[in-house]
C-alpha cells in the first residue's frame with residue numbers, strides 16, 4: 100500500500116456560486132507524477148487552484164500528508180509542502196535570476212547548486228534580470244523558484260504553453276528528471292497528452308468538471324480511442340493524426 104500523499108474525495112468546488120468541479124476523487128502517492136488532462140475549460144486550473152485554497156469549496160474532502168486541507172489557508176498549504184507554478188509565471192522581473200531564487204529559499208533540499216544542475220540554462224543567465232529572460236527561461240525560473248520552497252507536491256499549470264519546440268523538449272527533459280528523483284510528487288496540466296503520459300504514473304481526465312478517468316497513465320496510452328474520445332483531436336503531429344494515435348505509434 101503506497102503512502103498516500105494526497106487524497107481527494109467527492110470534491111465540489113468553483114468560483115463564487117458557480118460550481119466547476121463536481122464530485123472529483125483521486126489519490127496520489129509520494130513521489131508520483133500525475134497528468135491532469137481535459138479539453139479547455141473542463142476545470143483543470145480550477146482543481147489546482149482548489150488544492151491551493153483559492154476557490155470556494157462546496158463539498159468533499161482533501162487530505163495532504165495526512166492533514167485536512169479544507170480549513171488551511173493558502174500560505175499554510177505552501178508551508179506544508181504544496182508548490183504551485185501558475186500559468187502566468189509570476190517571477191520577479193527586476194531581480195536577477197539568482198536573486199529570484201535566493202529571495203524565496205527556505206534552506207530545503209533544493210540548493211542553488213542543485214537547481215543549477217537541473218537548469219544549466221538558468222545558471223548561464225544567473226546575473227540577468229528576470230524580465231530579460233525569454234518565455235521559456237521565465238518558465239524554467241518559475242519552476243526553479245517553486246522548487247526553492249521545498250515542495251513535496253508541485254502543481255504545474257501548462258508549463259509548455261506558448262514555448263518554442265526546442266524549449267518544450269528541454270522542459271520535458273527537466274520534468275522527467277524532476278519526477279525521477281522520487282522525492283517530489285507532481286501534478287501537471289498539459290494539452291499534449293502524448294508527451295506527458297509516458298512521463299507520469301497516474302492520469303486524471305476531467306470532462307465538464309467531473310473525473311471521467313482516474314488511474315494509471317499506461318492504461319490510457321494503451322487505449323488511444325478512449326483518450327481521443329475525451330480529449331478530441333488536439334492537433335496533428337509530424338505525421339499527423341490525433342494525439343492518441345501518436346501515443347499508440349510510440350511517438351510520445
Ligand SMILES: Nc1ncnc2c1ncn2[C@@H]1O[C@H](COP(=O)(O)OP(=O)(O)OP(=O)(O)O)[C@@H](O)[C@H]1O
Pocket residue numbers: 114117119137138139140141142143144145146
Ligand atoms: N476566476 C473565475 N471566475 C469565474 N469562473 C471561472 C474562473 N476561472 C475559471 N472559470 C470558469 O471555470 C470553468 C473551468 O475553467 P478552468 O480554467 O478551470 O478550466 P481548464 O480546464 O483549466 O481550461 P484551460 O485549459 O482553458 O485553462 C470555465 O467555465 C471557466 O470559465
